[in-house]
Amino acid sequence: MATKKSRYTLYLDESQTHKYNPASHKNEQYHFCMAGIIIADDDYAKLEKSVNILKRNIWPDFQKPEQIILHQMLILDAEKGRLDPIKYPEYAKFNKRVERKKIYSELKKVFVDNQMTIVGSSLCEDDLKRYYCVSGRNEQDSALVTMQLLLENFCHFLCANNGIGRIIYESRELLENERLRDRYYHMKLMGSMYMDKNTAEKRLLGIDFIDKDENCAGLQIADFVPLGFARDHAGMNQGNPNIFSTLKFHRYDGNQNMRDRFGIKYMP
Numbered sequence: 001m002a003t004k005k006s007r008y009t010l011y012l013d014e015s016q017t018h019k020y021n022p023a024s025h026k027n028e029q030y031h032f033c034m035a036g037i038i039i040a041d042d043d044y045a046k047l048e049k050s051v052n053i054l055k056r057n058i059w060p061d062f063q064k065p066e067q068i069i070l071h072q073m074l075i076l077d078a079e080k081g082r083l084d085p086i087k088y089p090e091y092a093k094f095n096k097r098v099e100r101k102k103i104y105s106e107l108k109k110v111f112v113d114n115q116m117t118i119v120g121s122s123l124c125e126d127d128l129k130r131y132y133c134v135s136g137r138n139e140q141d142s143a144l145v146t147m148q149l150l151l152e153n154f155c156h157f158l159c160a161n162n163g164i165g166r167i168i169y170e171s172r173e174l175l176e177n178e179r180l181r182d183r184y185y186h187m188k189l190m191g192s193m194y195m196d197k198n199t200a201e202k203r204l205l206g207i208d209f210i211d212k213d214e215n216c217a218g219l220q221i222a223d224f225v226p227l228g229f230a231r232d233h234a235g236m237n238q239g240n241p242n243i244f245s246t247l248k249f250h251r252y253d254g255n256q257n258m259r260d261r262f263g264i265k266y267m268p
Contacts, residue, residue: 008165009044010119010154010217012036014143015226017234025183033230034146035264036222038165038252044218047114051217054106057129059090069212070220072227075100077240097241104241107224110210113248117157117223118251121149121265122233137232146181151187151204152194156262157252158203164204170219177209233266 017233018030039047052066059065068090077083078094085092093099125142146249158165167184171177184207191197210216228244231237260266 006161006163007041008038008163009041009218010036010165010167011216012120012150012167012169013219013220013222013226014146014228017227017230017236029234030125031122031124031230031234032125032142032146033120033122033226033233033264034143034150035118035122035226035229036220037156037225037250038117038119039218040163043115047110047116047221048217050110050113051220054103054110056107058103067215069215070223071166071212072224074105079239080117096140104243107221108243108246110221111243111250116221116250118247118263119150119153119157120229120263121153121267122224122226122229123226124233125268143180143188145179147180147183148187148192150202150268151184151266152192153252153254153262155195155200155203156254159199160255164203164205167205167207168216169209170208170217170223177241181207181209188230229266232248 009042012034013036014032014034016030017030051070055065055068055070059068062068069093074083074088075094078088078091079100081095083091083095094103123142123146130229154165154167169177169180172180187195188200188204189197191200210219212219224243225247228238228242230245232244248259248263251259253259254262256262
């Protein structure tokens, strides 16, 4: 009798960062990262419980803190003085470093207390165009390239754990969702350099899109993953405080202690 396959979900998000060049007065070195967390479906209830504990610890004065949506960008906006406190009163407190330190400490506990694995990829969009776009005749799709790299490692993870897996992505505009869905099924149908199409068909399930206001714990944790790796790839400093050392530790290592290859790939 065939061994039953475990089911996993990759909760996926994306982020972009860049450097400002004071000499040219332009933003340069755009880095795009697509990354997230893999968690067994059987372990998801525990993750939800951990996220709700975090929210109750961070917002004890709110009547229903479990309904607050975690969003890293709102924390950054509060830090930089860009937050609208009327629209997001629950995030106004993060203009204080002590409050930012507290939420990142609570996020670290979520990673420590749950079996989560990080996969993803990051690329320098400027370099991609410089190396591979020949006079505008070979335009590269950064999302397709990053999707290919992370799917190869997600598929590797599923093979290593005798699993099958799906992807949950935060919903964007309908057209953007469909473009990303097309990229996913292109890879599943054709395979890639390190992922043959038979394995992709056997291991990969579908891709679904969920609105942020649906309060998905997996997507809220994934929201804190890609920016740190995009900054690292770009040679930029991490925010202070941050959980980047925790994120690096939880990268998939391919069972070969090779987190740079199997966890988060940087290219070109």
